[in-house]
Amino acid sequence: MAVDVFELAKINQVAHRYMNQTLTQIENSIRSDFVYFRWAVPKDRIVVFRESLPIPPNIFEPGRQRMVTSYNLSEEQFRAITKLGADASGREGERSEEEGARRLRLHWAIERKPQLVAAFKASLTSFACTVCGFDFERTYKERGIGFIECHHTKPVAEIRPGEKTRLSDLRAVCSNCHQMLHRKPMLTVEELRDVVEGK
Incomplete structure (x- = not known):
C-alpha cells in the first residue's frame, strides 16, 4: 500500500499530507493512520479468489494504480468480478440475475380443448x-x-x-x-x- 501511495503521490493523486514524503515516511504514516482509520466492509462484499483472474483492461486500466481505479468500478463491474470468486466463508459466489421483465410476444398457439x-x-x-x-x-x-x-x-x-x-x-x-x-x-x-x- 505504501508503494501505491508513493507512486500516486508522483501524479498528485493522494492526500496532501503524503506529498513529498519518502517511501519510509509514507509507510510510517499509513501504519499510524490505521490505528485510527479502518475500512468497514460488509461480509457479503468480501470475495476470495482461489486463483488469479485475468482482469479486463476496461475495468482496471493498465498503468494506473489499483487504489484509484478500484473505486471507479461500477456496480455491474463489481458484480461481474465477484461472481468469479467465493465469499469470505469460502462458499462459491451465488449467481443472481434480474427476472420478471414484461415482454409482449405474438405467436401461434396450438389449441387444446x-x-x-x-x-x-x-x-x-x-x-x-x-x-x-x-x-x-x-x-x-x-x-x-x-x-x-x-x-x-x-x-x-x-x-x-x-x-x-x-x-x-x-x-x-x-x-x-x-x-x-x-x-x-x-x-x-x-x-x-x-x-x-x-x-
Missing part, C-alpha cells in the same frame, strides 16, 4: 400415473386429490386441422413423466414405463 381433458379426467377410476404409478393424493393428501396431467399419445403439434382426438388417445401421467415423454427423442408411454422399470 379443456372440455376433452375434463371429460378424460372424469372417466378415470385412478389418478395414479400410468408410467410410474405416482399418486398425487397419496403424497400430497387433500391438495393432490384429482390432480394428474393429460398426455396426448399423438403430439398436439402433429394433429392436422379437422382431425379429432378421442379419450383413448389420452393418458394420465405425473408431471415428471410428462416432461420425460416430451423430451427429445420423444418416447411412448410404454417405452418410458420400460425405462422406469429398468427393462
Whole structure:
C-alpha cells in the first residue's frame, strides 16, 4: 500500500499530507493512520479468489494504480468480478440475475380443448400415473386429490386441422413423466414405463 501511495503521490493523486514524503515516511504514516482509520466492509462484499483472474483492461486500466481505479468500478463491474470468486466463508459466489421483465410476444398457439381433458379426467377410476404409478393424493393428501396431467399419445403439434382426438388417445401421467415423454427423442408411454422399470 505504501508503494501505491508513493507512486500516486508522483501524479498528485493522494492526500496532501503524503506529498513529498519518502517511501519510509509514507509507510510510517499509513501504519499510524490505521490505528485510527479502518475500512468497514460488509461480509457479503468480501470475495476470495482461489486463483488469479485475468482482469479486463476496461475495468482496471493498465498503468494506473489499483487504489484509484478500484473505486471507479461500477456496480455491474463489481458484480461481474465477484461472481468469479467465493465469499469470505469460502462458499462459491451465488449467481443472481434480474427476472420478471414484461415482454409482449405474438405467436401461434396450438389449441387444446379443456372440455376433452375434463371429460378424460372424469372417466378415470385412478389418478395414479400410468408410467410410474405416482399418486398425487397419496403424497400430497387433500391438495393432490384429482390432480394428474393429460398426455396426448399423438403430439398436439402433429394433429392436422379437422382431425379429432378421442379419450383413448389420452393418458394420465405425473408431471415428471410428462416432461420425460416430451423430451427429445420423444418416447411412448410404454417405452418410458420400460425405462422406469429398468427393462
